[in-house]
Amino acid sequence: MLSDITIGQFFPGNSIIHRLDPRIKLVLLLSFIVFIFITGNYFSLSFIFIFVLSVVIMSGVALKMYLKSLKAIVYIVLFTSVINLLYGRGEPIAQLGILKVTVSGINNAVFVFIRIVSLILISSVLTYTTSPTQLTDGMERLMSPLKVFKIQVHEIAMMMTIALRFIPTLLDETEKIMNAQKARGASMDSGNVIQRIKAFIPVLVPLLVSSFRRAYELATAMECRCYHGGDGRTRMKSLHLKKADYISSAVCVIAFCGVVALNIILPAAER
Amino acid sequence: MSLLEVKNLTYSYGVGTPFEKKALDNVSVNINAGEFIGVIGHTGSGKSTLMQMLNGLLKPERGQVFLNGNDINAPKNNIRNIRFKVGLVFQYPEHQLFDDTVRKDISFGPRNMGLSEEEIDERVISAAEFVGLKRELLDKSPFELSGGEKRRAAIAGVISMEPDIIIFDEPTAGLDPNGRNYLLERINDYHKTKGKTVILVSHSMEDIAKYAQKVLVLNKGRIEMFDETKIVFSQVEKLDSMGLRVPQITYIMNKLKEYGYDVSGGVLTVEEAYKELNRLLCRKRGEKC
Ligand SMILES: Nc1ncnc2c1ncn2[C@@H]1O[C@H](COP(=O)(O)OP(=O)(O)OP(=O)(O)O)[C@@H](O)[C@H]1O
Numbered sequence: 001m002l003s004d005i006t007i008g009q010f011f012p013g014n015s016i017i018h019r020l021d022p023r024i025k026l027v028l029l030l031s032f033i034v035f036i037f038i039t040g041n042y043f044s045l046s047f048i049f050i051f052v053l054s055v056v057i058m059s060g061v062a063l064k065m066y067l068k069s070l071k072a073i074v075y076i077v078l079f080t081s082v083i084n085l086l087y088g089r090g091e092p093i094a095q096l097g098i099l100k101v102t103v104s105g106i107n108n109a110v111f112v113f114i115r116i117v118s119l120i121l122i123s124s125v126l127t128y129t130t131s132p133t134q135l136t137d138g139m140e141r142l143m144s145p146l147k148v149f150k151i152q153v154h155e156i157a158m159m160m161t162i163a164l165r166f167i168p169t170l171l172d173e174t175e176k177i178m179n180a181q182k183a184r185g186a187s188m189d190s191g192n193v194i195q196r197i198k199a200f201i202p203v204l205v206p207l208l209v210s211s212f213r214r215a216y217e218l219a220t221a222m223e224c225r226c227y228h229g230g231d232g233r234t235r236m237k238s239l240h241l242k243k244a245d246y247i248s249s250a251v252c253v254i255a256f257c258g259v260v261a262l263n264i265i266l267p268a269a270e271r
Numbered sequence: 272m273s274l275l276e277v278k279n280l281t282y283s284y285g286v287g288t289p290f291e292k293k294a295l296d297n298v299s300v301n302i303n304a305g306e307f308i309g310v311i312g313h314t315g316s317g318k319s320t321l322m323q324m325l326n327g328l329l330k331p332e333r334g335q336v337f338l339n340g341n342d343i344n345a346p347k348n349n350i351r352n353i354r355f356k357v358g359l360v361f362q363y364p365e366h367q368l369f370d371d372t373v374r375k376d377i378s379f380g381p382r383n384m385g386l387s388e389e390e391i392d393e394r395v396i397s398a399a400e401f402v403g404l405k406r407e408l409l410d411k412s413p414f415e416l417s418g419g420e421k422r423r424a425a426i427a428g429v430i431s432m433e434p435d436i437i438i439f440d441e442p443t444a445g446l447d448p449n450g451r452n453y454l455l456e457r458i459n460d461y462h463k464t465k466g467k468t469v470i471l472v473s474h475s476m477e478d479i480a481k482y483a484q485k486v487l488v489l490n491k492g493r494i495e496m497f498d499e500t501k502i503v504f505s506q507v508e509k510l511d512s513m514g515l516r517v518p519q520i521t522y523i524m525n526k527l528k529e530y531g532y533d534v535s536g537g538v539l540t541v542e543e544a545y546k547e548l549n550r551l552l553c554r555k556r557g558e559k560c
């Protein structure tokens with residue numbers, strides 16, 4: 001059950017996407033999100049969707065893992081699509097009581113569906129191919145201009161690293177404690193809502209206790225290694241842009257131009 | 272009929288992910304009522320996995336576990352009732368303490384069994400007594416106890432269910448020598464006085480040799496040996512090849528025998544060795560002992 005959670009999961013590999021600089025990946029992800037949303041007709045929409053799919057394939061991570069991340073939000077996607085389908089403007093082409101389906105409704109539904117799926121896929125590419133350390137490293141570097149405003153960028157990044165690092169550990173721990181309580185006859189999955197919430201107390205209390213213990217231990221360990229925050233810290237692995245980074249950025253920029261061009265040249269879908 | 276019968280058990284972790292790992296491979300074993308079984312094996316050999324299958328915490332990928340001839344994973348069986356009969360004390364059990372007093376924490380199991388308040392009270396007190404937890408500690412918060420006391424409280428929480436079979440997964444990890452001996456003696460007592468079946472997982476060959484009647488050796492998810500303690504610990508080379516060893520005193524006595532001294536082989540405990548050596552010395556001095 002708990003093993004189905006894929007948040008923050010990273011699949012080590014050696015694909016071209018794995019080797020890209022995390023800063024480039026982050027910037028490209030943000031631009032992808034923007035361009036996924038400015039698509040205005042089916043041509044630009046399918047163009048960017050196909051582009052996303054090729055990135056997914058190039059990442060070399062099993063497609064099953066992407067399906068798993070889509071499965072997690074399948075209901076939200078379907079729900080929003082159906083709502084969009086039923087609330088279109090214009091002449092209905094089919095009607096059932098107060099529910100009517102219009103051309104713009106269908107268009108909206110398809111757009112929402114493809115956009116959300118592309119969004120999830122492209123963000124999964126980032127988390128699946130970038131180790132948490134690289135990811136937060138990239139964020140820290142990208143956010144470093146904010147230091148001017150006295151924002152403690154390094155500390156924020158460090159907190160994020162630690163949080164990501166401890167997700168699997170805590171899931172593991174939860175499973176262990178649940179098993180220990182089940183061995184004493186606790187039942188987690190029967191009874192009404194109140195009983196179920198109550199049944200979780202024997203799990204939550206030890207989990208909280210052990211999180212605090214881990215936090216103290218980690219803090220001590222960091223101090224023992226003379227960790228002192230961001231000022232004056234140098235890095236073991238500093239980030240350098242390589243040829244692959246420039247090439248992939250160029251490819252994406254061209255693709256984004258393509259999206260804009262398709263939007264302008266071809267007529268917009270009726271919305 | 273054996274009390275607990277394990278048949279062709281196979282189990283893998285992380286099925287369908289890149290991290291799939293076979294932890295148990297076609298394991299079969301029979302355990303009779305009243306036995307004290309020691310379980311040894313290299314780290315990662317599947318000991319904890321097997322133990323969690325004996326009370327249905329993990330569902331077999333293939334194979335069955337029978338308790339008194341009933342398949343514990345059959346849908347008609349209520350798995351909770353199985354867990355009251357097969358008690359499992361996890362490694363570092365003190366990490367599962369949660370309630371605001373030790374008394375309430377120990378009563379968690381008996382209360383889940385649906386016993387009456389008087390009976391729960393009785394069981395809590397006798398379980399606490401059994402593990403050597405002082406009365407006045409019962410109304411303290413479990414988080415105020417020392418490490419060793421926490422361990423005892425957690426173990427009392429399983430003993431209070433009075434299971435027919437009780438499994439201890441490395442119960443002495445992280446305890447001081449006195450705490451270890453005390454705990455093991457209590458476990459041994461539980462076996463002797465109540466006649467219950469005990470399964471003890473341990474990395475200490477000395478402890479296993481001292482208490483277990485039979486030893487189960489796991490290696491890479493398979494059962495390599497399951498026999499009387501003496502017979503298992505006589506196969507020094509075989510154990511060596513699995514990264515295990517026999518008790519140190521056994522090595523010494525085997526060496527002495529190799530050098531031609533008249534001692535019996537297969538000595539497993541220091542007490543036995545003391546007797547043997549004493550006998551040897553007496554004979555040498557020409558005395559009678
Ligand atoms: N929750 C889990 N997820 C994935 N793999 C696991 C999990 N628990 C155990 N394993 C793997 O299964 C195998 C058997 O583990 P198990 O815990 O049964 O070993 P063990 O004999 O109890 O070892 P130890 O002596 O270290 O406690 C190991 O290779 C381990 O890596």
Ligand SMILES: [Mg+2]
Binds near residue numbers: 318319320362440
């Ligand atoms: Mg173990």
